[in-house]
Amino acid sequence: MGTRPTPEQLAAAAGTTVPDVLAPGLDVLFCGINPGLYSAVLGLHFARPGNRFWPALHRGGFTPRQFDPSEQHELLALKLGVTNVAERATARADELSDDELRAGGQALIAKVERAEPRWLAVLGIGAYRLAFNDPKARVGRQERRIGPTRVWALPNPSGLNAHWTPAGLAEEFAALRTQLVTERPSNGLHPQ
Numbered sequence: 001m002g003t004r005p006t007p008e009q010l011a012a013a014a015g016t017t018v019p020d021v022l023a024p025g026l027d028v029l030f031c032g033i034n035p036g037l038y039s040a041v042l043g044l045h046f047a048r049p050g051n052r053f054w055p056a057l058h059r060g061g062f063t064p065r066q067f068d069p070s071e072q073h074e075l076l077a078l079k080l081g082v083t084n085v086a087e088r089a090t091a092r093a094d095e096l097s098d099d100e101l102r103a104g105g106q107a108l109i110a111k112v113e114r115a116e117p118r119w120l121a122v123l124g125i126g127a128y129r130l131a132f133n134d135p136k137a138r139v140g141r142q143e144r145r146i147g148p149t150r151v152w153a154l155p156n157p158s159g160l161n162a163h164w165t166p167a168g169l170a171e172e173f174a175a176l177r178t179q180l181v182t183e184r185p186s187n188g189l190h191p192q
Helices: 009-012 038-041 051-060 069-078 098-115 126-129 164-183
Strands: 026-030 080-084 118-124 140-146 148-152
Touching: 009 038, 026 051, 026 098, 051 164, 069 080, 069 126, 080 098, 098 126, 098 148, 118 126, 118 164, 140 164, 148 164
Parallel strands: 026 080, 026 118, 118 148
Antiparallel strands: 140 148
């Protein structure tokens, strides 16, 4: 992945953004809370060493091998994408205000309405609850739809999230993958 960002580069990355990995008609659009500073410096999603997104994505059955963050655009060939609830990079997700997460949720809804992925998978149950005003939501399939897009909440894969082990994260990612495979439409249309 290259050289680690310097403290000066990390400080300068505060408030910057990481471009989406997005195309119309994806199977799953994975949605982080917001970019960390390390990711913002590199311009790559989930780039900080210790983030468990890439291992969980692979162990959950979405990728044929564990991708490096620098290979994020290869996800598009697998009909997968990555975005964030809030675009602003911070050192920690808890630096975002509730209002910022709610506004990010509205912007995310508009993005999903345009791209129409089969599934939106929000990574972080707390952020999901705030962004979608659903305080009782639990990890897993949600009742909410955004147009034809179904919604799934996954645990936050950050290494700071000690509540979830790598095996537990992989299991939750695999549950979404199983749902995706069992309802794959044969006609290329979104399942109803």
